[in-house]
Amino acid sequence: MTWEEAEYLDYLQSERHGYAWVMQHHGGLSPQEAREAALARYPYEPADAPYRGLIFHDEAWHWAMLAIHGDRYTAEHPELVDPSPDYRALE
Numbered sequence: 001m002t003w004e005e006a007e008y009l010d011y012l013q014s015e016r017h018g019y020a021w022v023m024q025h026h027g028g029l030s031p032q033e034a035r036e037a038a039l040a041r042y043p044y045e046p047a048d049a050p051y052r053g054l055i056f057h058d059e060a061w062h063w064a065m066l067a068i069h070g071d072r073y074t075a076e077h078p079e080l081v082d083p084s085p086d087y088r089a090l091e
Contacts, residue, residue: 003053011056016042018060018090025086027068037067061087 003011020038023029029037041063045052055063061083065073074081 003047005047008047008053011053012042012044014091015056015060018087019064021090022061022064022087023067026080027064041067059083 016035016038019041020031020034023037024031024034027034027037038060042055042060065077065080069077069080
């Protein structure tokens with residue numbers, strides 16, 4: 001997918017926000033730690049990066065749950081497979 005810069009930046013900001021929210025509310029991180037985790041998970045990729053935006057193929061909820069609970073979170077915590085209503089309200 002080819003991203004317009006403004007579109008990419010909007011999506012990047014949105015995913016960082018969602019990831020930080022999950023890390024704070026489900027992962028127990030402080031707001032500052034959650035923001036730092038989001039920046040680390042979603043670094044800016046330059047326009048010429050070959051796979052720019054590939055991380056967006058799964059939403060922030062999924063990536064955060066993997067970080068918090070590990071690869072088997074869907075089996076061990078089936079109640080967390082779908083994002084919570086509070087997370088959905090962020091959109």
